[in-house]
Amino acid sequence: MSVDLSALGLPESLDEVDAAGLGEVVVSARRAGALMEWHRLRAMAEVFERLVAPYVGEDRRVYDAHTRAANEIAMMLGRSQAGVETELMDAAHLFAGLPQVAHCLHDGVITGGHIRTIIARTALVGGQEYAPLVDDELAEALRRQGSWSLQRACQMVCVR
Structure with missing residues (x-):
């Protein structure tokens, strides 16, 4: 599979990148x-x-739709079904309950590690009438100037 790295702002090779430019490559790769x-x-x-x-x-105690979907993804990725089941629920929570935070991930404001922390800390917000407000406030805070360590993101989510 050939990927056009230039579309992602990345050089094909680091051979021609000077020392100062390597920092930009790291940021672009992130x-x-x-x-x-x-x-x-x-x-x-x-x-x-x-x-x-x-x-x-529906109640299909042995093999429900969630289990079936996770099983198919797990087989494709060569991962455990239990891990994929959790990830499937996390992904659903992110895009249904925290769409503005999801945009922060899309735009490179935060990383996958941040997302896992935020999802874990906001799981009980899903489906609540105040969920859109939480989503908006978190996204606004994430987009403020500065960097987000995992610890800082965790503290920010816990305080809100």
């Missing part, structure tokens, strides 16, 4: 990584919407 994580989670959220959400009211 942003590109965040964008790829956004696409991965968006695809998982879409799997949830198409294969799980229509059957959420």
Whole structure:
């Protein structure tokens, strides 16, 4: 698979990049990584919407739609089904409950590690009438000038 790295703001080779330019490559690579994580989670959220959400009211204790979707993804990725089940729910929570925060990931403001922390800290917000307000406030805070360590993001989410 051939990827056009220039579309992501990355050089094909680092041979021609001077020492000062390497910092820009690191920043561009971080942003590109965040964008790829956004696409991965968006695809998982879409799997949830198409294969799980229509059957959420049914009780199939042994093999429900969520399990089936996670199983298919796990087989494709060579990962454990339990881990994918959690990720599938996280992706659904992110795109349905925190769309503005998801845009922060898309735009490279934060990374996949930040997203996992934010999702874990906001899981109980999903479906609440105040969820859009929480989403807006978190996204606004994330877009303020400065960098976000995982610890700082965790503290910010806990305080809100």
